[in-house]
Amino acid sequence: MDRRLALVRRPSPRLADGLVTHIGRSAVDVDLALEQWEGYVAALNAAGWETVEVPPADDHPDGVFLEDPVFVYGDLAVLTRSGAPERRGETAGLREVLEEHGYRVEEVTEPATLDGGDVLKFDGTVWVGQGGRTNAEGLAQLTELLRPFDVEVVGVPLASVLHLKSAVTALPDGTIIGYPPVVDAPLTWGESFEAVPEETGSHVVLLGGDTVLMASSAPQTEEELRGRGLDVVTVDISEFEKLEGCVTCLSVRLRG
Numbered sequence: 001m002d003r004r005l006a007l008v009r010r011p012s013p014r015l016a017d018g019l020v021t022h023i024g025r026s027a028v029d030v031d032l033a034l035e036q037w038e039g040y041v042a043a044l045n046a047a048g049w050e051t052v053e054v055p056p057a058d059d060h061p062d063g064v065f066l067e068d069p070v071f072v073y074g075d076l077a078v079l080t081r082s083g084a085p086e087r088r089g090e091t092a093g094l095r096e097v098l099e100e101h102g103y104r105v106e107e108v109t110e111p112a113t114l115d116g117g118d119v120l121k122f123d124g125t126v127w128v129g130q131g132g133r134t135n136a137e138g139l140a141q142l143t144e145l146l147r148p149f150d151v152e153v154v155g156v157p158l159a160s161v162l163h164l165k166s167a168v169t170a171l172p173d174g175t176i177i178g179y180p181p182v183v184d185a186p187l188t189w190g191e192s193f194e195a196v197p198e199e200t201g202s203h204v205v206l207l208g209g210d211t212v213l214m215a216s217s218a219p220q221t222e223e224e225l226r227g228r229g230l231d232v233v234t235v236d237i238s239e240f241e242k243l244e245g246c247v248t249c250l251s252v253r254l255r256g
């Protein structure tokens with residue numbers, strides 16, 4: 001079986017100062033967040049994923065949301081340039097780790113902005129949210145970097161949520177699930193789109209086969225996904241949700 005490897009980054013002691021954009025600020029319990037992060041890592045490990053900790057970014061409150069500073073596709077790793085200037089230093093230390101794991105590393109450059117959380121890939125298509133964090137130049141540079149691959153890149157307008165993957169993710173069979181009030185362009189996916197009843201239910205990490213990881217804050221969606229025959233693993237990430245974080249953004253899954 002392929003080796004399954006995921007990168008993670010330990011939460012900063014300054015986590016509680018993380019950015020909030022589309023929700024009100026509420027107090028984050030940093031000790032509880034650390035326990036929840038350990039639970040998240042344990043869930044990945046229990047599902048057969050080896051985890052590698054990248055160097056911490058303690059000066060960056062949002063550094064734990066590792067999906068945003070890097071996007072991987074095939075043998076390519078793209079270090080991003082966040083639309084939130086406060087988050088730009090989070091790419092530090094990632095090039096070395098990615099090169100160690102055999103990636104060729106490219107960087108998105110000014111005036112482009114791109115957050116990994118805006119990039120959803122599934123089966124030869126890459127959808128790129130166009131909102132507060134990723135601009136048209138970011139889409140253009142990513143499209144160029146992905147040119148060597150047999151891939152279709154599609155821009156998706158986004159206004160109601162932080163990132164594209166805060167609104168939609170893909171199930172193992174390619175169904176795109178989303179919570180309609182925050183999906184600005186459902187027609188992008190046509191009949192492949194299916195609504196879920198809770199916002200945090202629209203975030204799943206594919207763990208392999210029919211197993212998905214999701215937040216425990218979406219019990220109705222969990223039941224629906226189990227009803228579809230999926231094996232569902234849940235984790236409590238309440239402290240990260242207070243900062244608009246999701247299960248998807250707490251790790252970067254590498255190729256086998």
Ligand SMILES: NC(=O)NCCC[C@H](N)C(=O)O
Binds near residue numbers: 018021117118
């Ligand atoms: N990909 C993601 O959904 N990342 C969550 C980032 C949350 C962080 N507080 C931020 O605003 O950037």
